[in-house]
Amino acid sequence: MRTHARVVVIGGGVVGVGTLYHLARKGWTDVCLIERKELTSGSTWHAAGLLPLFNLSYSVGQLHKYSVKLYESLEAETGQHVGFRKVSNIRLARTKDRWDEYMYYKGIADTIGIRVEVLTPDEVKAIWPLCETDGLLGAIRHPDDGYIQPADLTQAMAKGARQRGAEIYRFTTVTGIEQQPDGLWLVKTDKGDITCEHVVSATGNFARKTGAMVGLDIPVIPVEHQYIVTEPHPAIQARHAAGLPEMGVLRESDSAWYMREEAGGLILGPYEKGAPCCYMDGPADDSEYELFQEDLDRLAPHIETAMVRVPAFGEVGVKKVYNGAIAYTPDGSPIVGPAPGLKNFWLNEGHSFGVTASGGAGWQLAEWIVEGEPTIDMGGVDPRRFGPYASRGYLREKNEEAYRNVFTPHYPDEEREAARPLKTSPCYDRMKALGAVFGSVYGWERPNWFAPAGYGIDVASLDKPDVITNHNHPTPDADGTVKEIWSFRRSNYFEHVGNEIRAVTEGVGLQDMTPFAKMLVTGPGARAWLDRILANRIPKQRGRLALSHLLTPSGGVRAEFTVYERAANQFYLVSAGGLERHDHDVLERLLPADGSVNLRPLTTSMGVFVLAGPRSRELLQSLTDTDLSNAAFPWLTGKALSVGTVGVDALRVNFVGELGWELHHPIEMQNRLFDLIIEAGKPLGIRPFGIRAMVSMALEKSYRNMGRELSIEYSAYESALDRFVHPNKGDFIGRDALVAGREKGYPNRFVTLELLDATEADARGSEPILKDGVLVGRCTSGGYGWRTGKSLALAMVRPDLGEVGTELEVTVLGTKHRAVVVPESPFDPDNLRLRA
Numbered sequence: 001m002r003t004h005a006r007v008v009v010i011g012g013g014v015v016g017v018g019t020l021y022h023l024a025r026k027g028w029t030d031v032c033l034i035e036r037k038e039l040t041s042g043s044t045w046h047a048a049g050l051l052p053l054f055n056l057s058y059s060v061g062q063l064h065k066y067s068v069k070l071y072e073s074l075e076a077e078t079g080q081h082v083g084f085r086k087v088s089n090i091r092l093a094r095t096k097d098r099w100d101e102y103m104y105y106k107g108i109a110d111t112i113g114i115r116v117e118v119l120t121p122d123e124v125k126a127i128w129p130l131c132e133t134d135g136l137l138g139a140i141r142h143p144d145d146g147y148i149q150p151a152d153l154t155q156a157m158a159k160g161a162r163q164r165g166a167e168i169y170r171f172t173t174v175t176g177i178e179q180q181p182d183g184l185w186l187v188k189t190d191k192g193d194i195t196c197e198h199v200v201s202a203t204g205n206f207a208r209k210t211g212a213m214v215g216l217d218i219p220v221i222p223v224e225h226q227y228i229v230t231e232p233h234p235a236i237q238a239r240h241a242a243g244l245p246e247m248g249v250l251r252e253s254d255s256a257w258y259m260r261e262e263a264g265g266l267i268l269g270p271y272e273k274g275a276p277c278c279y280m281d282g283p284a285d286d287s288e289y290e291l292f293q294e295d296l297d298r299l300a301p302h303i304e305t306a307m308v309r310v311p312a313f314g315e316v317g318v319k320k321v322y323n324g325a326i327a328y329t330p331d332g333s334p335i336v337g338p339a340p341g342l343k344n345f346w347l348n349e350g351h352s353f354g355v356t357a358s359g360g361a362g363w364q365l366a367e368w369i370v371e372g373e374p375t376i377d378m379g380g381v382d383p384r385r386f387g388p389y390a391s392r393g394y395l396r397e398k399n400e401e402a403y404r405n406v407f408t409p410h411y412p413d414e415e416r417e418a419a420r421p422l423k424t425s426p427c428y429d430r431m432k433a434l435g436a437v438f439g440s441v442y443g444w445e446r447p448n449w450f451a452p453a454g455y456g457i458d459v460a461s462l463d464k465p466d467v468i469t470n471h472n473h474p475t476p477d478a479d480g481t482v483k484e485i486w487s488f489r490r491s492n493y494f495e496h497v498g499n500e501i502r503a504v505t506e507g508v509g510l511q512d513m514t515p516f517a518k519m520l521v522t523g524p525g526a527r528a529w530l531d532r533i534l535a536n537r538i539p540k541q542r543g544r545l546a547l548s549h550l551l552t553p554s555g556g557v558r559a560e561f562t563v564y565e566r567a568a569n570q571f572y573l574v575s576a577g578g579l580e581r582h583d584h585d586v587l588e589r590l591l592p593a594d595g596s597v598n599l600r601p602l603t604t605s606m607g608v609f610v611l612a613g614p615r616s617r618e619l620l621q622s623l624t625d626t627d628l629s630n631a632a633f634p635w636l637t638g639k640a641l642s643v644g645t646v647g648v649d650a651l652r653v654n655f656v657g658e659l660g661w662e663l664h665h666p667i668e669m670q671n672r673l674f675d676l677i678i679e680a681g682k683p684l685g686i687r688p689f690g691i692r693a694m695v696s697m698a699l700e701k702s703y704r705n706m707g708r709e710l711s712i713e714y715s716a717y718e719s720a721l722d723r724f725v726h727p728n729k730g731d732f733i734g735r736d737a738l739v740a741g742r743e744k745g746y747p748n749r750f751v752t753l754e755l756l757d758a759t760e761a762d763a764r765g766s767e768p769i770l771k772d773g774v775l776v777g778r779c780t781s782g783g784y785g786w787r788t789g790k791s792l793a794l795a796m797v798r799p800d801l802g803e804v805g806t807e808l809e810v811t812v813l814g815t816k817h818r819a820v821v822v823p824e825s826p827f828d829p830d831n832l833r834l835r836a
Ligand SMILES: Cc1cc2nc3c(=O)[nH]c(=O)nc-3n(C[C@H](O)[C@H](O)[C@H](O)COP(=O)(O)OP(=O)(O)OC[C@H]3O[C@@H](n4cnc5c(N)ncnc54)[C@H](O)[C@@H]3O)c2cc1C
Pocket: 010, 011, 012, 013, 014, 015, 016, 034, 035, 036, 037, 038, 039, 040, 041, 042, 043, 044, 045, 046, 047, 048, 049, 050, 051, 172, 173, 174, 175, 202, 203, 204, 205, 206, 210, 225, 226, 227, 322, 323, 324, 325, 326, 327, 348, 349, 350, 351, 352, 353, 354, 355, 356, 357
């Protein structure tokens, strides 16, 4: 065994081997993989091998698309048969909400370039004659989808990697991993040690055991997953004998199962309620090719619906039931990218569709390792999207929840309930008493909107379609009511959000934004360091605020911070709450080695209130002796002041486009501050407002969001950040690429669109944009703007179509809407209200 390598990949399942293959393809041939048993002996050998392209995440969708394309070519490349059967995949719909979900997905697929066809029930019958079509509204079909033999696929990628010089050591166990003082990693095995630059952990169900070797708490705990294989059925055998094509994969989403042919019989794979987490402490040391005792009772409701939909399924005996461990994460997406806090330690873990994802995940991870950045925005799978709050107990609840929701409709406004409330601001109970309906981000509870006193929808009055995945609202309160119905369209809370916005626009509103990520950057080198890493100028004048972006070397946007110089050599950085670990990790990685800059996370010690609206000055002035006049306290500045007895840093900035302040305060004084503000605000008609109101108001200001309009996939210039980017200020990360890119021209242009005839459903982001029937862009955000009375979207379009007045079409839930490019910031374009 070698003693040195550039990269050591741990784990010889489909995911680890896919990573090794792509590293070798990128030209890093001095790489090896270590597998404790035989290749595929973890989860991979018993996978059903389906390759579902369907995914509502723009990142994961692109990874899956890449995989399927790669798998088609592997046999020709390596000479190894992979058993790829492109038999297509049909997803049935029985409810209107399901149809909306499919149409929403079809929009995403169109923007990614994944083919999706729409079928009538009769067309389903023609392709799948054994399927009864009673009660179906229709279906979608992926013609390029199918299944593969997971073990053969793994062997083919192993062969492709070896052919390029990579080495694979089987029956070798990694027993320890240590980072040396020189930064290199020492990977210890039972057959000897290897020193390397990079380590990739792709250890499937062992993820937490591997993580423990380097002090990482990887948020992966598997769940039991079963599928049933039947004896052959004469009707299927007859089809084969007659030379008819395989019927393909069939998914009854509303009954949470998939089915496909297998050796003349059928496979049924349900995603049932009550499937437990397993391997809580990892599999045993000698575990290989392991299956659990089957539990058919748990599958019974799904089996019954399968027999109704495909009666042939009930006419044959069960040949075998597979019950194996399937790795899960709290949101069901994998963990692909750099491990937080560790240099050159990478994770490719938590795959529940690992056969499907392995190609794409390996491709992007190899780019990240070799080039320093991936080319696809991996935000949806980045390991840093979870924080240290994701404890073992949290994972048990959330991962089981993610599993049982694989087939429930993925409403964009859904708020899952497991493990909540977890992190609460001190004012949580006060907000609740005011009617807050909470959502959750990064473990934090945040008011989404406020329901009027006594408001509730009787669940008995709701339409209850006869489907297993009937799940469009939270668990009812004791009186049988719920506050919200989740939907792809405007839902019950729409008008209440409108009322909040009206209150903020006409008077004053209070919002709790405590989850904001906060960091204090101090030290003699702080200013110079921030200036070197961020694209905006760091304000020279103490107290000035600057919105600053951290770019990738190729000029895309990696992070966004509000920067405020609180005192000499003391900068306070604020960024999105959900990105705390990500944003703070990228800052840490860039710290100079000379110790001249220090970072101090402040997220949990500082609370944040947003006070916004034309009467916010009047209110705040009544509580402080600091002069809040425009001359003394202009827009985009900050100051330390006292609100009553509470010392705060007041920043005159907000995300809603109204006069207002963010009040950053010691978290232990939050309730005192809350009571002071509410009391003083009563005569002014103060109202609390939530995230949904904020999102609508931000949209009307064309404010960009990370992961949407701002992404590593778009240059800062494509996102129209010109006024925040200063190539003339001196060198900063991404500067050269920006300058060069501007000369060459970019493929996208950021625009604001008005949808002219959307009355029931608005864009949400990822809708396709067409001109004369040709795809010319995609929406990145969307919604209804209450102050402008318009359905709006932010979007990326072909540059020649970005002029104001250009007419385009946006497809929302399958319906084409006329859209027109409007000037940026449709509400108060001159920021008069902000500057008031
Ligand atoms: C019943 C069932 C059906 C499924 N069907 C599908 C499907 O149809 N489509 C799909 O895409 N996915 C499916 N999956 C999921 C799929 O099986 C997994 O996502 C995939 O196999 C994960 O691959 P992996 O490489 O991450 O993990 P694994 O295959 O488990 O590989 C991890 C490897 O790491 C090795 N390892 C761990 N620790 C060490 C160490 N210290 N030293 C050396 N080696 C180590 C292990 O021995 C193991 O071989 C299914 C899963 C189940 C349970």
